[in-house]
Amino acid sequence: MIVTKIEKQKNNNKRYSVFIDNEFAFGIDEIDLLYYKIKENEPLDKDKYNYILNKLLLKRAKDKALKYLGYKMRSKKQVIKKLQEYEFPSNVINKVIKVLEKYNYINDEDFAKAFIKDKVNLKGYGTFKISYDLKMLGVDEEIFKKYLYDECFINESQKAKDLLLKKLKGKNIEDLDYKEKQKVYAYLARRGFSYDSINKAFNYLLEEF
Incomplete structure (x- = not known):
């Protein structure tokens, strides 16, 4: 050689x-x-x-x-x-x-669970974005989807409501015009929330007020 x-x-x-x-x-x-x-x-x-x-x-x-x-x-x-x-x-x-x-220094399932909780609770991301990010990090969808779409593990609809309330800054959702509602809707979509969760959040607040 x-x-x-x-x-x-x-x-x-x-x-x-x-x-x-x-x-x-x-x-x-x-x-x-x-x-x-x-x-x-x-x-x-x-x-x-x-x-x-x-x-x-x-x-x-x-x-x-x-x-x-x-x-x-x-x-x-x-x-x-x-x-x-x-x-x-x-x-x-x-x-x-x-x-x-x-020796469990690498465990994609544990990694995915921690990643999901961090991105939902600290970053306020929705399931679409988290799913995309995990795929980019090489985690198999079969590993993480059981946690990402389990409401007992995370409640995306509730997180969407929390983020919507934060975005409104105390305003009444009924006082928003069409363009303002579209901006808020687009913001939640960019955060990776599903359309179903966004609609539930909007409907929940409309019913509350």
Whole structure:
């Protein structure tokens, strides 16, 4: 095995991408590159290569993942993406993910439940937006839909009412003209609330007043 190219990574000038026999092999920290004396146009011993891949990089990837998870909960896709940014080999990433899942550091169901509660209670988002965001974070719809559409877990209609009252700022909904009602309706829709929940909120306030 010949190290044919070593180049700095674009997003981290203290990490390098190592190419063996003209193919990308792994990303490695500068300190490890120097310690293991990996140089361009020189052979890389197979035993050293296996150690770097299966021991050193595995430990480094675990450390990076745990540090990333230390700030807040993440989805499986987020952790994979973060490790890919450091250019860890796919087999190393897969091993790390399996370990993290085994010890419940990654759990997309727990992540989805916490995410839904946060976005509903703190951000005031509706189910449409939350569903879209969770999909973008790589969480399978089968995992989160049982919570997102369960009124025992969250009550979107009630949240829509609360947000509508907040938006009205004490005004009587019957005093709003058509354009003002449309603006408030559009605001709730942008927050990701379903048309059914918005209509229920409007009807509830009209009945109250």
